[in-house]
Amino acid sequence: xSKVIQTPRYLVxxxxxxxxxxxxxxKGHPVVFWYQQNKNNEFKFLINFQNQEVLQQIDMTEKxxxxxxxxxxxxxxxIQSSEAGDSALYLCASSLTGGAGEQYFGPGTRxxxx
Amino acid sequence: QQKVQQSPESLSVPEGxxxxxxCTSSDRNFQYFWWYRQHSGEGPKALMSIFSxxxxxxxxxxxxxxxASLHVSLHIRDSQPSDSALYFCAASNTGNYxxxxxxxxxxxxxx
Numbered sequence: 420x421s422k423v424i425q426t427p428r429y430l431v432x433x434x435x436x437x438x439x440x441x442x443x444x445x446k447g448h449p450v451v452f453w454y455q456q457n458k459n460n461e462f463k464f465l466i467n468f469q470n471q472e473v474l475q476q477i478d479m480t481e482k483x484x485x486x487x488x489x490x491x492x493x494x495x496x497x498i499q500s501s502e503a504g505d506s507a508l509y510l511c512a513s514s515l516t517g518g519a520g521e522q523y524f525g526p527g528t529r530x531x532x533x
Numbered sequence: 534q535q536k537v538q539q540s541p542e543s544l545s546v547p548e549g550x551x552x553x554x555x556c557t558s559s560d561r562n563f564q565y566f567w568w569y570r571q572h573s574g575e576g577p578k579a580l581m582s583i584f585s586x587x588x589x590x591x592x593x594x595x596x597x598x599x600x601a602s603l604h605v606s607l608h609i610r611d612s613q614p615s616d617s618a619l620y621f622c623a624a625s626n627t628g629n630y631x632x633x634x635x636x637x638x639x640x641x642x643x644x
Contacts, residue, residue: 450630459636519564522623524576
């Protein structure tokens with residue numbers, strides 16, 4: 420069973436508020452991914468890291484989104500000023516490798532922006 | 534933009550029946566394909582990978598890949614109610630650390 424830990428499981432914010440979620444990848448997995456899964460179950464890739472370095476990222480929605488994976492600390496994804504359209508399930512996954520490697524997902528953080 | 538088209542959107546099969554899912558990719562560079570399953574309230578979990586043309590069987594699950602037609606499929610035989618979930622295909626290529634996911638197929642196995 421996957422041991423990717425995501426906290427909190429549920430997050431409720433008002434529009435304009437900061438929203439921060441955390442992820443502890445599987446031990447020994449150097450690659451970490453963040454995805455946004457919308458109400459239609461569609462995945463949107465946000466960013467990935469290898470160790471502490473960003474590998475790839477989308478244009479992070481007018482820079483409202485930021486993410487980091489510091490050494491010896493949980494990875495985090497933060498939305499500076501939440502909007503209603505940010506309401507979604509945010510999934511963190513980790514992998515031994517990119518490309519062909521299996522991704523191990525956490526249970527997700529369900530963000531609701533009122 | 535790289536895309537993976539998945540069909541059908543939803544599927545109902547009787548317990549013990551066969552469930553089949555299909556994906557077609559838009560990018561001939563995709564080389565690595567995975568199938569993931571997501572139960573309600575959980576994150577996706579990998580079912581199996583397929584990287585070479587032909588069939589790959591793991592227990593009740595069989596994946597098929599045809600790179601020439603950019604088509605990958607998954608078949609579940611002897612479907613069980615516990616197989617009821619969302620099923621996603623995911624594709625990637627060499628040097629690309631991220632997968633492109635299909636939109637998912639919702640399977641309901643009726644007891």
